[in-house]
Amino acid sequence: MTEQQGAGPGPADAPASATQIGARVLPAFDDHHPPEQELIEDCVHCGFCLPTCPTYVLWGEEMDSPRGRIYLMEIGRQGEAMNDEMVRHFDQCLGCMACVTACPSGVQYGKLIEATRQQVERRYPRSRRDRAFRALIFRLFPYPRRLRLLRGPLRLYQRSHLGTLARRAGLLDRLPERLSAMERLTPALGRLEPVPEVTPATGTRRRRVGMLTGCVQRVFFPEVNAATARVLAADGCEVVAPAGQGCCGALSLHAGREAEAQAFARAAIDTFDAAEVDQVVVNAAGCGSAMKEYGHLLRDDPAYAERAKAFSERVRDLSELLVELGPVAPRHPLPIKVAWHDACHLAHAQGIRAQPRKALRAIPGLEVREIPEAEICCGSAGIYNLVEPEPAAELGDRKAANVLATGADLLVTSNPGCLLQLRNALERRGERLAMAHVAEVLDAAVRGAQPGSLLDR
Ligand code: SF4
Ligand code: SF4
Numbered sequence: 001m002t003e004q005q006g007a008g009p010g011p012a013d014a015p016a017s018a019t020q021i022g023a024r025v026l027p028a029f030d031d032h033h034p035p036e037q038e039l040i041e042d043c044v045h046c047g048f049c050l051p052t053c054p055t056y057v058l059w060g061e062e063m064d065s066p067r068g069r070i071y072l073m074e075i076g077r078q079g080e081a082m083n084d085e086m087v088r089h090f091d092q093c094l095g096c097m098a099c100v101t102a103c104p105s106g107v108q109y110g111k112l113i114e115a116t117r118q119q120v121e122r123r124y125p126r127s128r129r130d131r132a133f134r135a136l137i138f139r140l141f142p143y144p145r146r147l148r149l150l151r152g153p154l155r156l157y158q159r160s161h162l163g164t165l166a167r168r169a170g171l172l173d174r175l176p177e178r179l180s181a182m183e184r185l186t187p188a189l190g191r192l193e194p195v196p197e198v199t200p201a202t203g204t205r206r207r208r209v210g211m212l213t214g215c216v217q218r219v220f221f222p223e224v225n226a227a228t229a230r231v232l233a234a235d236g237c238e239v240v241a242p243a244g245q246g247c248c249g250a251l252s253l254h255a256g257r258e259a260e261a262q263a264f265a266r267a268a269i270d271t272f273d274a275a276e277v278d279q280v281v282v283n284a285a286g287c288g289s290a291m292k293e294y295g296h297l298l299r300d301d302p303a304y305a306e307r308a309k310a311f312s313e314r315v316r317d318l319s320e321l322l323v324e325l326g327p328v329a330p331r332h333p334l335p336i337k338v339a340w341h342d343a344c345h346l347a348h349a350q351g352i353r354a355q356p357r358k359a360l361r362a363i364p365g366l367e368v369r370e371i372p373e374a375e376i377c378c379g380s381a382g383i384y385n386l387v388e389p390e391p392a393a394e395l396g397d398r399k400a401a402n403v404l405a406t407g408a409d410l411l412v413t414s415n416p417g418c419l420l421q422l423r424n425a426l427e428r429r430g431e432r433l434a435m436a437h438v439a440e441v442l443d444a445a446v447r448g449a450q451p452g453s454l455l456d457r
Helices: 037-041 054-059 066-077 084-091 098-102 109-123 128-140 144-159 162-168 177-184 216-220 222-234 250-254 258-274 285-291 305-314 318-325 354-361 389-405 416-428 438-447
Strands: 019-021 024-026 207-211 237-240 279-282 315-317 337-340 367-370 410-413 434-437
Touching: 037 066, 037 109, 054 389, 066 084, 066 109, 084 109, 098 109, 109 250, 109 258, 128 144, 128 250, 144 162, 144 216, 177 389, 207 222, 207 318, 216 222, 216 416, 222 237, 222 318, 222 438, 250 258, 250 285, 258 285, 258 305, 279 285, 279 305, 279 318, 285 315, 305 315, 315 318, 318 354, 318 438, 337 354, 354 367, 354 438, 389 416, 410 416, 410 438, 416 434, 434 438
Parallel strands: 207 237, 207 279, 279 315, 337 367, 337 410, 410 434
Antiparallel strands: 019 024
């Protein structure tokens, strides 16, 4: 299958009717799905969401809280121009959805910020530098083939310790902050470990599941995909990982690039429908939450609206499916103290908190420890730690301190971005802590591997 070309809307798509005054756009929102008035009115301004909003926690600014951002959407609807300041407050939102969990009035902030971001991307003239950096991200990350081309040079760079030398010489500090963040957040690359197109179930087949291999996950964390397929097979799933699958569109969706996200979503639906699977399993929280939103994303598309809704209902996070099925393969003991980190797109966006804990606690000898302030984002948030590196680093530092306070031997989560963000935050403190994806821990327990296989790497 040919990789799709970036089709994201940009300032060039701003409608002729919009008046730009310097960096002000009037009207703020066009008629194509502006943030909905009814959803805005659900907010009763109680402020219960404020203590869980990471940007409000950092700065104490009303306009950097969920309530403040909803107010900005409201005044945008009432005729206020979209200006630099307004866009900064929207850009600084991590999209972590902690406010959705905290809100007693059921405000659907996810739909509001998604609609707002689409308006910003379509209408607001970002600076040339910002556009160039975003173009780099969106022409690279959603395309596994392009990412794979980078593996060779990156491995060479990492093996030659050029990065360490450049860092010691202070050369990396001279890079623009965003490029420096990109360098720091690049994972250490191991061997490529492709997942077979079909992995047969061990014993009786209970389900035939499709597996999203992801873009970054497939190229930078192949061992997580390999572990995922083994665990699913051990618990009775035939695992189908279609070779032609592309990006699920999560990064594009969460950044407001509507047309691009829709194109990726249509392709994913076609791929997995053709594979005739019962369910589609996802091992990256951000991807899973986006795929569960396909019904909403494609609601205007007569050819896909119904299919997208049905597809979203079949999407499962790995831990969600394993707990739904119940374990078949015996779990061998792993006497390890584990700090479980709730990825925001798993806990807040998908409401999945109990399942990964239950799956881990089923391993004899394994102790799950809770991280203080678990509801506050680690600062990874899709591309947030690349486009907003300073607040992301502050949040990473805060999370790292909370993780260390647990006294755990191993940090476990379900999202590759969180692992990179926390590894980087711990390095800044001069600390090291073993980290693993939940699939790798379950796989080690199923295979009867020694704890050292997780702790000594
Ligand atoms: S999504 Fe996260 S950062 Fe954005 S307003 Fe809600 S809590 Fe704050
Ligand atoms: S979003 Fe919810 S919790 Fe926050 S102020 Fe509005 S109603 Fe209250």
